[in-house]
Structure formats: structure tokens, C-alpha cells
Amino acid sequence: QVQLQQSGPRVVKPSQTLSLTCAISGDSVSSQRAAWTWLRQSPSRGLEWLGRTYLRSKWYHDYAVSLKSRITIDPDTSKNQFSLQLHSVTPDDTAVYYCARKEGQKEGFDVWGQGTLVTVSS
């Protein structure tokens, strides 16, 4: 079955870059049916969609408008994974971060990574 395994630092200093990776098994980051997504969850914001990358005729990237100047989501086809970079973080970016898959016509996220609590603190 499809599994997503997240990795990355759990503590990031303010103004620095949060970087997480999501390794995919049982599917391909180059799948023409999937969209590879990052979300986060915090008590103050609830569940929040951050952005996605997906391959159709070319690679596409969509980002939350509120984060568009600070976020990058990139595929790595050689390692079958995708990554999240969030620049210039503040304590307000402290949250549990999830990677997830949206597959085909299912209008929802059917597979999730295990979640990573990232704390922004000096």
C-alpha cells in the first residue's frame, strides 16, 4: 500500500527556513493521477492546506496565497519524494506538518504522512 514517510528538523529558529521531506513508497511522485500536498495543523489555525505539486503535461505548483512569498514545494524524481521549504519562519508557523496525497477523482487526501511537530523557537 502507499506510504508517506516524513523527515526533517523539529526545531527551527525564527527567520530561518523550515525544511521537510516526504518519501513516497507504493506510488510515484511522477504519477499523472496524484497531487502531492503539504498541510499543517495547529490549535489556532486548525487544518490548513499549504500547497501542492503534481505532474501532468509539466510540473505544476500551487500555494496558499498567504504563504506564496515564503513557500516552495518541489518534487525529487530521483528519490521519489517531495519537499517543503518555508522561509523566514516565525513562532506563528509552529504546527504539526503533514504531507499527503490527493489521488485521481477522490476529492480529499487519502494517504497522509505521520506528521512532524515543528517548533519555531530560538
Next chain:
Amino acid sequence: DIQMTQSPSSLAASVGDRVTMTCRASQDIDDSVAWYQQKPGEVPKFLLYKAFRLETGVPSRFSGGASGTEYTLTISSLQPEDFATYYCQQYYSMPPTFGQGTKLEVK
């Protein structure tokens, strides 16, 4: 962005009860709603999509309903493992947005 408003925010029930929770969209979303279950410290679990369609492996006691911009999740006979927080999510327009959750607690 489309707002998804869930009610109630919490609900107390007993094993064997039939429970229904509601999610109202701020505009028409053409049944493009999904439901998730999340237990404390766990990852959200995908339950239903397109308002009515059960994800593979989800028990048939879970069902979805729709009327206009109001969507419901019903559990026909509560089991002990069903006590959790439930979230709705729309995928009709970008960005996908979630409700704030309904916490299902033991009465």
C-alpha cells in the same frame, strides 16, 4: 476562500447511538466534500469523499448526506473506536479548506 462551518463543536453520545454532525459551506460546492476522523495524537483518516462515497475499508455505519450547501456525516451505531474529532473539507475550489471540527465524546 470557501468557509466550512461545522456544528456542533462537540457532541456527547453513547455506544450504539445514531449520531449526525453537520458541515455548512459558505457557497455551493457541488457535493465536493470529504470527511476525516482524527484521534488524539494520530493522523487524520480519510472516511468519505464526494459527499457520499465511502473510502475503501471504512465501515458501512458511516454515511454522508447533502442538502444544498449543508452536508452531514452520520454514524448509524456508535462503536467505542468512533470517539474522535471529525473534520469536513471542501475541494470545489482552491484552496481546499477544512471545518473546525466536531469532537465526539462519551456521554
